[in-house]
Amino acid sequence: MKMRMEEYPDCKFILTTRESSEVWFKSWDTMTKSIVKPASVGRMFFTNVKQYAKYMRWLFSVVNDDKKYLSARFPLPDQQRDRSIASYEAHNKRVQEVIPPERLLEYNVKQGWSPLSSFLEIDDCPATPFPKTNSARSVQVQAVSSFIAPLICILAVSFYFFSKGFRTLTGMTLIEWANWKSRELTMVMRRVILGGYAYRPEEYRKST
Numbered sequence: 001m002k003m004r005m006e007e008y009p010d011c012k013f014i015l016t017t018r019e020s021s022e023v024w025f026k027s028w029d030t031m032t033k034s035i036v037k038p039a040s041v042g043r044m045f046f047t048n049v050k051q052y053a054k055y056m057r058w059l060f061s062v063v064n065d066d067k068k069y070l071s072a073r074f075p076l077p078d079q080q081r082d083r084s085i086a087s088y089e090a091h092n093k094r095v096q097e098v099i100p101p102e103r104l105l106e107y108n109v110k111q112g113w114s115p116l117s118s119f120l121e122i123d124d125c126p127a128t129p130f131p132k133t134n135s136a137r138s139v140q141v142q143a144v145s146s147f148i149a150p151l152i153c154i155l156a157v158s159f160y161f162f163s164k165g166f167r168t169l170t171g172m173t174l175i176e177w178a179n180w181k182s183r184e185l186t187m188v189m190r191r192v193i194l195g196g197y198a199y200r201p202e203e204y205r206k207s208t
Helices: 002-007 021-042 047-064 081-098 113-119 136-170 174-194 201-207
Strands: 013-016 104-107
Touching (some): 013 081, 047 081, 104 113, 136 174
Parallel strands (some): 013 104
């Protein structure tokens, strides 16, 4: 951090904060739970998700100051409240110690545009509502969609080739086969219920 300050002596820094450490941990814990389960499934099928899962291992081990996340099986263990909060507070304290107050803005996104505009010396402060897109729900949707969409494509292609092979082997489409089996089952049930009904599958095949 000091090297960056020396390299860019005129730069400013923004430290995003929450109302309290407890509020931050609740958000962090919710986010991690939202992404761990989808990632544990997606990593088995997609290389990009597998790389993301490795990053999660590193991040969790740093935030919790615990190396067990580097080798633990998926889904990864839950976040450790005390360790996570200690890490969060230590990070914020370090930033406050290193960066001069005149070059640092401690900012909560709930404060909107005004503090950012003042700190960055922007005269034309935006009048539009401050964006809110990184909610717990949106994170869940992003995590699931990151592997659901490709998985659907793979299943669709697999089903297509399976259907072609099935028709080659049986002479029927899957729908025709399912319809045939449905009628076959209906005839068997009639025989059981009414009694004395002689069902012959070969006759049905000829009729269809």
